[in-house]
Amino acid sequence: MLNVSNLRKEFDTIVAVDGVSLTVNRGEVFGLLGPNGAGKTTTIRTILNIIKPDEGTITFDGLPFNERTWNAIGYLPEERGLYRKSKVLNTIVYFATLKGVEPKEARRRGHGWLERFEILDRAQAKVEELSKGNQQKIQLIISLLHQPQLLVLDEPFSGFDPVNQILLKDILLDIRKQNTAIIFSTHQMEQVEKMCDNICLINKGRPVLSGSLRQIKQQYGKNSVHIDFEGEGGFLKDLPMVKKADVYQNYCELELHDIRQSGELLAKLNGHLLIRRYEIVEPSLNSIFLDVVGHQTSPVAP
Amino acid sequence: MKKKLDIAKWEFLEKVRSKAFLISLILMPVLMVGFAILPGLLASKPDTRIYTLGVIDETRELLPTFSKKLEEKYRIENDLPNYVIRNLWIGGDLNAVRQEAVQLVAKGEIYGFLYIPSDVMLNGKVEYRAENVSNFRIAERLSRTLEETLTEKKLIAAGFDASLIKELRTRIDLRSLKITEGGEEKESGFLQTFFGAYIFIMMLLFMVLSSGQLLIRSVVEEKTNRVMEVLLSSCSANDLMVGKILGLSALGLFQVAIWSLIGIALSLQLGTNIVAVEYLWLLAVYFVLGYLLYAAIFVGAGAPVTTEQEAQQITTYVSMTLVFPIVLAVPATQNPDSILIKVLSFIPFMTPSFMLLRISVQLPPVWEIVGTLVLLAVSVVVAMWGAGKIFRVAILSYGKRPTIPEMVRMLRTR
Numbered sequence: 188m189l190n191v192s193n194l195r196k197e198f199d200t201i202v203a204v205d206g207v208s209l210t211v212n213r214g215e216v217f218g219l220l221g222p223n224g225a226g227k228t229t230t231i232r233t234i235l236n237i238i239k240p241d242e243g244t245i246t247f248d249g250l251p252f253n254e255r256t257w258n259a260i261g262y263l264p265e266e267r268g269l270y271r272k273s274k275v276l277n278t279i280v281y282f283a284t285l286k287g288v289e290p291k292e293a294r295r296r297g298h299g300w301l302e303r304f305e306i307l308d309r310a311q312a313k314v315e316e317l318s319k320g321n322q323q324k325i326q327l328i329i330s331l332l333h334q335p336q337l338l339v340l341d342e343p344f345s346g347f348d349p350v351n352q353i354l355l356k357d358i359l360l361d362i363r364k365q366n367t368a369i370i371f372s373t374h375q376m377e378q379v380e381k382m383c384d385n386i387c388l389i390n391k392g393r394p395v396l397s398g399s400l401r402q403i404k405q406q407y408g409k410n411s412v413h414i415d416f417e418g419e420g421g422f423l424k425d426l427p428m429v430k431k432a433d434v435y436q437n438y439c440e441l442e443l444h445d446i447r448q449s450g451e452l453l454a455k456l457n458g459h460l461l462i463r464r465y466e467i468v469e470p471s472l473n474s475i476f477l478d479v480v481g482h483q484t485s486p487v488a489p
Numbered sequence: 490m491k492k493k494l495d496i497a498k499w500e501f502l503e504k505v506r507s508k509a510f511l512i513s514l515i516l517m518p519v520l521m522v523g524f525a526i527l528p529g530l531l532a533s534k535p536d537t538r539i540y541t542l543g544v545i546d547e548t549r550e551l552l553p554t555f556s557k558k559l560e561e562k563y564r565i566e567n568d569l570p571n572y573v574i575r576n577l578w579i580g581g582d583l584n585a586v587r588q589e590a591v592q593l594v595a596k597g598e599i600y601g602f603l604y605i606p607s608d609v610m611l612n613g614k615v616e617y618r619a620e621n622v623s624n625f626r627i628a629e630r631l632s633r634t635l636e637e638t639l640t641e642k643k644l645i646a647a648g649f650d651a652s653l654i655k656e657l658r659t660r661i662d663l664r665s666l667k668i669t670e671g672g673e674e675k676e677s678g679f680l681q682t683f684f685g686a687y688i689f690i691m692m693l694l695f696m697v698l699s700s701g702q703l704l705i706r707s708v709v710e711e712k713t714n715r716v717m718e719v720l721l722s723s724c725s726a727n728d729l730m731v732g733k734i735l736g737l738s739a740l741g742l743f744q745v746a747i748w749s750l751i752g753i754a755l756s757l758q759l760g761t762n763i764v765a766v767e768y769l770w771l772l773a774v775y776f777v778l779g780y781l782l783y784a785a786i787f788v789g790a791g792a793p794v795t796t797e798q799e800a801q802q803i804t805t806y807v808s809m810t811l812v813f814p815i816v817l818a819v820p821a822t823q824n825p826d827s828i829l830i831k832v833l834s835f836i837p838f839m840t841p842s843f844m845l846l847r848i849s850v851q852l853p854p855v856w857e858i859v860g861t862l863v864l865l866a867v868s869v870v871v872a873m874w875g876a877g878k879i880f881r882v883a884i885l886s887y888g889k890r891p892t893i894p895e896m897v898r899m900l901r902t903r
Contacts, residue, residue, distance in 0.1 A: 237718060257724060270710070270716060272507060281499045
């Protein structure tokens with residue numbers, strides 16, 4: 188569906204994005220990750236033709252951006268906002284007509300979505316009268332009502348309570364089933380882990396990690412131990428076989444020099460801690476993220 | 490084109506539905522009527538009441554003629570006299586009578602009183618006292634009538650025949666006629682011509698101000714609430730700009746049209762003459778081109794703005810250039826052929842206002858019309874092109890306003 192190669196964009200003094208390449212297929216959720224200011228938003232804006240790249244090509248099904256592409260993309264920007272004084276349903280219909288949906292059809296679909304998000308009773312209210320979470324729902328509806336083939340969501344989960352997060356997750360999975368390509372930009376790793384097939388991690392404008400989530404995790408190996416415990420866990424990070432430790436009150440993630448030392452580790456814990464769970468796992472995306480971004484590694488091929 | 494129209498429709502409908510629009514729609518004519526028409530109406534409104542005025546005539550000879558003249562000359566409905574004169578002094582202590590007169594005014598028995606001293610024939614000095622001396626019409630009429638009475642007295646004293654004096658007095662009633670291109674004569678006063686042209690310039694000003702301001706504000710709003718990004722993932726910056734200009738111009742036209750209808754209805758009601766404007770099509774061409782030029786300027790100046798306050802400032806500066814010709818409107822109407830006015834007519838920002846004014850007064854030479862139109866049209870194209878460039882880059886700039894060199898760079902971008 189979408190193919191981006193060697194994207195480069197400079198602003199006055201800084202290189203915002205350099206050498207970013209990615210491919211997103213229909214029916215796939217693609218995670219665009221990176222710390223704040225890494226160049227995620229610039230990458231997205233270039234893909235959506237809001238700004239022009241200095242170098243690199245972007246194609247949709249092999250074609251460069253054209254008149255028809257406008258109607259095939261949907262976008263939820265990170266910073267939220269709507270016309271405050273306008274009515275909810277009118278706003279939805281306006282953005283849908285801009286995307287080429289007939290007003291009547293837009294109204295019908297708008298009703299459907301408002302119902303699914305359980306805010307149909309607010310259809311005639313002014314946007315400013317809605318709570319922040321509900322405004323975010325409206326924006327989400329706007330980004331997907333025209334059934335885009337490529338849906339770009341910038342931090343879609345932030346601002347939603349757990350109930351609505353589940354609702355959103357279900358909706359995204361539905362859309363994905365309808366063969367839509369979804370780009371999902373975030374730094375909330377748990378969401379990425381649950382939903383994404385492929386990811387691209389960028390840092391300081393450059394891609395540092397990309398490929399399928401499974402491959403990346405395998406590449407980083409099974410050298411992590413997750414422990415639920417009771418007791419004073421402060422000593423864990425000083426143990427000789429532990430390479431890196433992330434210790435919380437009742438939980439820790441340990442990265443070992445060699446996973447074969449896990450038996451030794453378990454022995455050391457005996458008598459110090461009451462262990463509720465002891466598990467050898469793949470590293471979490473979060474720890475990979477911290478590892479890669481924290482250590483400033485050079486680009487890694489998948 | 491469909492997207493442009495969709496945007497135009499949205500901008501138009503959302504603004505028309507807003508309370509602010511409704512308020513300005515009603516408030517503006519009310520203010521206009523209040524400021525422009527009402528004082529005139531009040532001042533020229535015929536009196537309906539009879540004023541009783543006291544006179545203390547120390548000369549003892551002017552009063553009969555004076556009161557007769559005053560009562561005959563100024564009449565109100567049903568042929569009643571506008572002013573009734575009461576003689577306050579037949580003899581006795583003058584000071585006491587004057588004090589008594591003041592009491593009468595205070596009690597409301599008389600509206601005011603005129604004191605004619607005995608030496609009035611020599612120096613012409615009289616006194617008028619009333620609670621409300623700002624009613625200048627009464628004072629003016631009293632003094633004029635007294636003047637006539639005195640002149641008559643003096644002439645008779647010099648041996649002139651009374652009937653001759655009446656004949657000598659000729660009332661002047663000036664009619665001014667405007668000669669049009671066709672050679673016909675048409676009744677028209679300076680004021681009529683002036684206001685004819687003035688109304689067009691005012692309409693242009695209102696349209697530019699109201700839609701220009703709305704344009705800037707809507708851009709600022711979309712920047713602050715980040716709707717801009719969603720819009721730009723749905724249409725091109727150019728679609729957005731053109732759509733906005735179209736929608737808000739339609740709004741401005743709608744507003745002006747409603748005001749004009751109110752204006753026409755009012756004038757019909759009041760029986761005022763409606764100025765039939767010649768060369769309406771030519772005026773319309775200048776009007777539209779002028780409007781587009783200003784729209785482009787507003788877009789270019791407004792797109793980089795990020796806050797409401799800045800938007801206000803920009804609006805003020807831009808409208809200054811439009812208001813300037815209004816300052817020069819009177820000299821331009823009186824002397825449309827002056828070199829200064831001609832030169833100013835060729836400055837694109839001022840072309841619309843000055844040409845609207847000049848055409849209403851007297852049709853300028855053809856070469857000037859063609860010249861200004863070509864220059865204006867070229868400026869519109871250039872301004873639109875530049876505005877489009879700036880708009881495309883500036884609508885995505887948040888935070889600080891770009892500097893002039895940055896704006897120049899925007900013009901150069903692909």
